[in-house]
Amino acid sequence: MDFQFTDDQKMLRETYQKFCKKELTPEYARWLDENCRFVPDEMLDKLADLGTFAIGIPEEYGGLGLGMVDICIMMEELCSAAVAVGFAAFLPIGFGARPLSEMGNEEQKQRHLPKIAAGREKWSLALTEPGGGTDILGALRTSAVKNGNEYIVNGSKMFISGAHVADYILTVAITAKAAQRKHGLSLLIIDAKTPGITINPIDKISIRAISACEIHFEDVRVPAENLLGQENHGWYQLLGTLNPERIGTSVFSLGVAKAAFNYALEYAKVREAFGRPIGSFQILQHYLADIAIEIENARNLIYKCAWLCDTGRRYDVEATMAKIVACRASELAARYGMEILGGYGNTTEYDMQRHFRDYKQMMFSPISDEMSKNYIAQSFGLPRSY
């Protein structure tokens, strides 16, 4: 077994460490949280100059042709500095580049991949509906009815990250009545500027610089050529997108955990009580040690999943476990971090409150911990509990 990054991967990590030190300062991360509903274009341009959006795209489409381990290395640095920026980087990678590379036809790849690689197309994934996200198959109502060479889309989506700035929304819709809903779903590439689409950002407390949005589709005309993959096979095709998404969101949690840990550690070194730094008290040292253990656990599982993904092995159960382990690390880091800061943790002047708000989003998105455990338990051959 080799737990080492290659020389190229070490260079990639150093590149992003330097970038984060210069551009994603604590002041910038705070400013984003307080003022933005999405990461500003100037920052996205800087990310594009580094090759951020090109990373997983095949070279023949203007990409760097790198794998999931490389994406995780880059994302770990970005998310540790400012999770919203890592999230903004992941949206076109996870919901544009990856599904297009895996399911797109040649014309779709030529049309979109070079633009995504250059940072000129933003993407969102619209799966969840107002009726629910966990029982998504039961809740799904959005329909796409074939009419000549178009689909007519009607319905609503809920909590769609970055839809208010997206150029394209990869949308899951019902295209056929089937005995089981999963046999009648398709994926459509919808131009966000198409008439009939209304998008409203929702005010939220976590990762505020990536708004989640309500979307309404009213008689939205989508060219039939914008079908991604095979008609009515969308559910099975989507699963190939949701597994990398679980790795991606695990890295969001890892980033929040590392940020909270570093913040608490620095504070514990300088804050004094009883004439000593509070970091000299054993219980606070144990808090920090416990966080570090969970962070290391999460990192190991995340990179194992990324390796499984890059080597073409199955990793759905591991990615679901990684999501839970990384969430736990961020939860512990934020909770103990608040303890370590005492009263100051509760003020908006200190960054710990942001980490305490940010970690919460990944507890239920893209999949809740409860549903994740259902999925893991089923993998042992146990009957569905729901």
Ligand SMILES: Cc1cc2nc3c(=O)[nH]c(=O)nc-3n(C[C@H](O)[C@H](O)[C@H](O)COP(=O)(O)OP(=O)(O)OC[C@H]3O[C@@H](n4cnc5c(N)ncnc54)[C@H](O)[C@@H]3O)c2cc1C
């Ligand atoms: C900020 C944010 C960003 C998001 N971004 C996106 C996005 O970009 N695209 C997208 O498509 N969706 C997105 N989502 C939606 C997200 O995936 C859903 O919120 C998630 O799937 C949970 O669905 P729900 O909120 O409807 O909760 P519900 O499905 O109503 O669940 C509520 C509670 O019931 C529990 N529960 C339900 N069924 C079971 C069961 N069988 N066993 C045990 N417990 C159960 C859940 O675990 C949860 O605790 C986002 C959500 C948020 C809040």
